[in-house]
Amino acid sequence: MSASYTAVGWNRQKKIYDWVIAGLCTAYFTIFTLLTLIFNDQITFETLIIRSTSTLAVLLLHIILAIGPLCRLNNKYLPLLYNRRHLGVTMFSMALVHGIFSLFQFHALGNKNPLVSLFISNTNYSSVPAFPFQALGFFALLIFFLMAITSHDFWLHNLSPRVWKTMHMFVYLAYFLVVMHVMLGVIQYESNPVLVILIFTGMATLAVLHLKAAFKEHKTDSQQFSKQLEGFVYVCDVKEIENSRAKIFCIDKERIAVYRHEDRLYAIHNVCKHQGGPLGEGKIIDGCITCPWHGYQYLPQNGQSPPPFKEKVSTYDVKINDDKVWLNPIPFQEGSEREGALIKNQK
Amino acid sequence: MNNSEFYIGWQPQAPERLAKHNRSIVIALFLLIAGVGTSLALLQRKFSTASFEFGQLTEVKGIYQSFPVPSLKVSTADDVFGNSSFITMPLVGYGKSGAEGVIAQLERNHKFKFDNHEITVKGTLLYSDGKTLLQIDQHDHPLVKVKEAPVYGRKATIAELGTVKLTGEVLDPKCYFGVMKPGHGKPHRDCAIRCIEGGMSPVFYVRNETGETNYYLLLDEAGNKMNGELKDYIAEPVSLEARAVQYDDWIVLYVRRGSIRRTGGLSWFKIKDGDISCGNPSSSLQ
Numbered sequence: 228m229s230a231s232y233t234a235v236g237w238n239r240q241k242k243i244y245d246w247v248i249a250g251l252c253t254a255y256f257t258i259f260t261l262l263t264l265i266f267n268d269q270i271t272f273e274t275l276i277i278r279s280t281s282t283l284a285v286l287l288l289h290i291i292l293a294i295g296p297l298c299r300l301n302n303k304y305l306p307l308l309y310n311r312r313h314l315g316v317t318m319f320s321m322a323l324v325h326g327i328f329s330l331f332q333f334h335a336l337g338n339k340n341p342l343v344s345l346f347i348s349n350t351n352y353s354s355v356p357a358f359p360f361q362a363l364g365f366f367a368l369l370i371f372f373l374m375a376i377t378s379h380d381f382w383l384h385n386l387s388p389r390v391w392k393t394m395h396m397f398v399y400l401a402y403f404l405v406v407m408h409v410m411l412g413v414i415q416y417e418s419n420p421v422l423v424i425l426i427f428t429g430m431a432t433l434a435v436l437h438l439k440a441a442f443k444e445h446k447t448d449s450q451q452f453s454k455q456l457e458g459f460v461y462v463c464d465v466k467e468i469e470n471s472r473a474k475i476f477c478i479d480k481e482r483i484a485v486y487r488h489e490d491r492l493y494a495i496h497n498v499c500k501h502q503g504g505p506l507g508e509g510k511i512i513d514g515c516i517t518c519p520w521h522g523y524q525y526l527p528q529n530g531q532s533p534p535p536f537k538e539k540v541s542t543y544d545v546k547i548n549d550d551k552v553w554l555n556p557i558p559f560q561e562g563s564e565r566e567g568a569l570i571k572n573q574k
Numbered sequence: 575m576n577n578s579e580f581y582i583g584w585q586p587q588a589p590e591r592l593a594k595h596n597r598s599i600v601i602a603l604f605l606l607i608a609g610v611g612t613s614l615a616l617l618q619r620k621f622s623t624a625s626f627e628f629g630q631l632t633e634v635k636g637i638y639q640s641f642p643v644p645s646l647k648v649s650t651a652d653d654v655f656g657n658s659s660f661i662t663m664p665l666v667g668y669g670k671s672g673a674e675g676v677i678a679q680l681e682r683n684h685k686f687k688f689d690n691h692e693i694t695v696k697g698t699l700l701y702s703d704g705k706t707l708l709q710i711d712q713h714d715h716p717l718v719k720v721k722e723a724p725v726y727g728r729k730a731t732i733a734e735l736g737t738v739k740l741t742g743e744v745l746d747p748k749c750y751f752g753v754m755k756p757g758h759g760k761p762h763r764d765c766a767i768r769c770i771e772g773g774m775s776p777v778f779y780v781r782n783e784t785g786e787t788n789y790y791l792l793l794d795e796a797g798n799k800m801n802g803e804l805k806d807y808i809a810e811p812v813s814l815e816a817r818a819v820q821y822d823d824w825i826v827l828y829v830r831r832g833s834i835r836r837t838g839g840l841s842w843f844k845i846k847d848g849d850i851s852c853g854n855p856s857s858s859l860q
Contacts (some may be wrong), residue, residue, distance in 0.1 A: 240583045247600055254604060255611045262615035269621035271755050282614050286607065302581075303595050309583035332754070333765035336669025338772045348764040348771075350806075357810055357836070361764055415760035419617040425610065510580040522582040 244310035248317050255283045277328045284321035285405060289429040291315055292402060296433075296440035298520075302508060305519050312378045319368075319375040326368045329361070360412035367404035370397050383502065392503055406430065448477040459546060459553035465570055466550065468492065473516075475507035478556040482507070483543055485554060486516055486527050491567035493527035494543035494554055501538065529564045547571070619756070624702030626752035631696045633718055634708055636663065637725050638688040642791050642826045643775035644673045646693070646708065647730075661706060662822050664775060664791075665697075666748040668711035670765070672773025676710050680717050690726065694719040700752025703787055707751050735818035735825065741837055742780035744792065744808045746770050750777065763809035770801045770808060778814070778827060790818070790827045800829060811837045 259279045263270055270278075291314055297304040334341035334348070345365060351357035374395055376382075383391045406426060414422050454461035462476045462485065473486040475497055482497035484507030495516065497507045504520030511517065515524035515533060525532055530540040539562035544555040547568045559565065579589040588596060636646030645664040665673035681687055696718055697710040710716040746769035749757035756762055758779065770776050778790040794800040795817075814834045816827035 236584075238584050239586045240588065247603075251603055251607050255607045258608055258611035259615045262612060263618065266616055267618055267621055269623055269755060271621075274621075274755050278614075278618070282610070286610050290603070290606075303592065304599070305581050306583070306588060306592065306596050307599065309581070333762070334768060336671075337768040338671065339768065344764070344768055348767040354836075357763075357806075359764070360760070411760075413761050416756060416762075417619050419619065421613050421617040425613070512580065512582065517580070517582060519581070522584050 240306070241310050241313070244306075245313055248314055252283060252317065252321075255279070255286070259283075273328055273332050277325055277332065280321045280325040280328070284318050284325060285409065285426075285429075287314060287318035287321065288402060288405060289433065291318060292398070292433050293436055296436035299440040300436070300443060302519060308520055309522075315371075316375050316378060319371040322368050322371055326364065329364075333361070355411070356415065358407075358411045360408050363404045363411070364408040367401040367408060370401035370404075374398060374401075380501075388500060388503060402433075447475055448480075448482070450477065452476070452478060456553065458557065459544075459555050461551055462554045463552050464550055465492070465547055465552055468552070471511040473507040473509070475505065476554060478554070481556065481558070483554060483556065484516075485545055485552060486511060487570070488514070488527045488567075490570050491527075492545050492547065492552060492570060493565065493567040494545040495525060495527065495530045496541040496543075496558060496561075498540070499523050499538075500532075500540060506540070528567060529562055531562045621755040622702055622757070624700070624750070624752045624755065624757065626700040627698050630698065631714060632699050632708075633694055633696045634663065634699075635692065635694040635719075636660075638677075638691055638693045639730075640674075640677070640687075640689050642793055642797070642821060642824070644677055646695070647822070660822060662824050664707045664747060664824075665695075666700075666707055666709050666774055667772075668709065668713070670746075670748075670769040670772040670774070672775060673710055674773055676712050676716065679712060680720075684720060686722070688720060690724040692721040692725055693717065700748065702751045703789075705747075705751055705789060707747055709748065730822050731820070733820040735820055737815065738818050738827070739813060739815045740778065740780050740790075740827070741811060741813040742778050742790075743811060744770075744776050744804050745779050746774045746808075747777040747789075748774055750779065759809060766809045767805055770804060773801065775799070776801060776804055776808070788825075790825045792816075792827050792829055795828050795831055797828060804834070807834050807836065813837050 256279055259282065260275060263275060263278075291311060294304065294307045294311055298308050330341050330345065334344040337344055339347065345361055346359075349357070349359035349361070351359060374397070377386065377391065377394065386394070409422070409426055414426075452460040452462060460478055463474060468474050468485060468487040470487050473484040475482055475484050477483075482505070483494050484497045484505075485492055485494045486507075488511050495506060497505055499506050499518040499520065501518065501521055501523045504518040504523070506516055506518055506525065509517045509519045511527065512524070514526070516527050517524050523532065523538060524536070525538065525540055530542045532538040541558035541561050542563050542565045543558060544565060545568045546553045547570060552568070579592055581588055581592050587593070634646060634648060636648035639645055639647060643664050645662050647660045648663050650659050650661055665677070667673045667676055677688065695708070695710055695716045696714060697708040697716055700707050700709065743758055744766075745758045746766040748769060749762060749765060751757070754762060754765065758766070776792045778792050780788045780790070782788070792800060792804065794803070812834050814827070814829050816829045816833070819826050819828065
C-alpha cells in the first residue's frame with residue numbers, strides 16, 4: 228500500500244517473491260536446455276530459445292490462472308496472489324521473447340514485412356488443421372502486452388478498478404488463444420502425446436479449480452435471509468463472528484462484510500477499492516480492516532483508508548437484538564461514519 | 575489458519591505457519607517446473623542431422639543449369655570405368671529467396687547466360703539426407719570464376735518414369751536441408767510459404783512405409799515453376815498426381831493441374847510420418 232506511485236514499491240515479501248520467480252525460471256531454462264542439448268543435440272539456438280521460452284510462458288500462465296481460485300478456496304495461498312503481477316510480467320516477457328524470435332525465424336528476410344507476412348503467409352482460416360496458428364499467438368501476446376503495461380497501480384487508479392479488472396479478465400481469452408496456438412501449431416508436428424496430455428491436464432485443473440471456487444462463492448451468495456424487520460435483515464448470531472474477523476453476506480446481489488472489532492460490529496462493502504479483493508476475508512490489523520489480497524486498509528467505522536490514503540468504501544447500518552445480528556443492506560455514501568452495534572455481555 | 579495468522583505482503587515477516595506453507599508451495603512449484611521441463615525436453619521429436627555451414631563460405635565449381643531448378647552439376651569422382659559422376663547442387667538465395675535473382679544479376683554483369691557454363695561460386699553449404707544445396711548471397715560476391723565457353727560434352731541422364739500418385743509434404747529445401755529445425759511440418763509452415771513465395775524451388779518430401787525418404791522437385795505440367803499454386807498446400811500432408819522424370823540425381827514431378835489434395839486432418843494423436851506415407855512410391859520410380 229502506497230500513497231504515491233513508484234515503479235515498484237519494494238518490500239521484503241516482494242523481493243522474496245521475485246527471487247522465487249527468478250529461481251523457477253532459471254531452473255526451467257537449465258533443465259530444458261541441458262536435457263535438450265544432451266538428448267537432442269541437433270537443435271538450433273533459435274529453436275531452443277523459441278521452445279524454452281514458450282513452454283515456460285505457458286506453464287507460468289497456468290500457475291497464474293490457478294492462483295485466483297486457489298486463494299478463494301483456501302486463504303493459505305494468498306501469498307501467491309500478493310505479487311502475482313510480477314509473475315504475469317515475467318510470463319509476458321517469456322512470451323515476448325518467443326514471439327520476437329519466432330517472428331524473425333519464420334518471417335524475416337523474406338519478400339514481405341515480417342508483421343505483414345505473419346498474416347498473409349498462411350491464409351487457411353477456414354481449415355482447422357491448416358489454421359494459421361501463429362496469428363492466434365500474436366493476439367494472445369497483444370493481450371498480455373496490454374495487461375503487462377497496465378499492470379501498475381497507476382493504471383489501476385486512472386482506468387478505474389472496474390475497467391482495469393474487466394480489461395484484465397481478457398487473460399481468459401488470451402489463455403484460449405494460447406491453447407489453440409499450441410494445439411493447432413506444434414502439437415500438429417510432435418509425435419509424442421506428452422504436450423497434449425500436459426495441455427489437457429492444465430485446462431482440466433484450471434476448470435476444476437474455477438468451478439470449485441465458483442460453487443463455494445455461490446453457496447455464500449445464495450444464502451437466503453427471510454427474517455426482516457424495519458429494513459434490517461437477520462444474518463447471523465453474534466458468536467458466529469470472530470473478533471477482528473468478518474462474515475460475508477450477499478443481500479440483493481451486494482456482498483457486505485460484517486466485522487467484529489473490540490466491542491462492536493461494523494458493516495462495510497465487501498469489495499476493496501484496489502483490485503476488488505474480498506475485504507470480509509481480511510482481518511483487523513492496527514484498528515484497520517486489512518484486505519487479504521494486497522493489504523489495503525480501511526477504518527471499520529467509516530470505510531475510509533487512514534490518511535494519507537484516499538480509498539473509501541460504503542458502510543452499512545448493523546444492530547444487535549438478543550445476540551442476533553441484523554443488517555440493513557442499503558449502503559451509506561462511501562466513507563460515511565457509522566457507530567456500529569455494541570456487543571453486550573461479551574464472553 | 576487460525577485467527578491470529580494473517581498474511582500481509584507489506585509486512586516484513588509472514589506468520590510462521592504460513593511461511594512454512596509458503597515453503598511447501600515453493601518446493602511444489604520447483605518440482606512442477608522440473609517435471610514439466612524434463613518431460614518436454616526429453617519427449618520432443620528428434621531433430622534432423624541437417625547442417626548449415628553458417629558463416630563459412632565454400633568455393634564450388636560446377637556446370638550451371640537453370641532447369642529444372644538453378645543448380646550446379648558438380649563432379650564428384652570418376653568411377654572404376656573412368657566415367658565422371660556428378661551431383662546436382664540446387665542453388666538458393668540469402669534469407670527466404672531463391673537464387674534466380676543473384677544469378678540474373680551476375681549474368682547481366684557478364685552479358686551472357688550461364689547455362690551450361692562452368693562456374694565457380696562461393697557460398698554456404700547446407701546438406702542432409704544425401705542432398706546438398708548451396709546458398710549464394712550477392713553480398714558475398716559469390717561468382718569467383720566463369721568460363722565463357724559453354725560445356726556441351728556432359729548431358730544429363732533423363733529418364734521418363736511414368737505417371738505417379740504420391741502423398742507427401744511440400745517443403746522449402748533451404749530450411750529442410752539445413753537452416754531450420756524443424757524445417758518442415760506445421761510449426762514451419764509460414765516460413766516455408768514465405769521461402770517458396772520468395773522464389774525457392776519447392777521440394778516434395780515423401781516417406782514410404784519402410785521409412786525410406788525421397789525428395790522430388792516440383793514443376794507444373796508445362797515445366798514452369800508453380801510456387802504460387804502451391805501456397806495453400808505447403809507443409810501439410812497432400813497427395814498429387816504427376817509425370818515423373820529423372821534428371822540425373824533428382825526426380826522432377828510435372829504436377830497435373832488440379833491434382834493436389836490435402837490428405838491430413840488434425841494430427842494430435844497420429845504417428846506423423848504415417849501421414850505422408852504412400853505405399854512404396856520409390857519402387858515405381860527407381
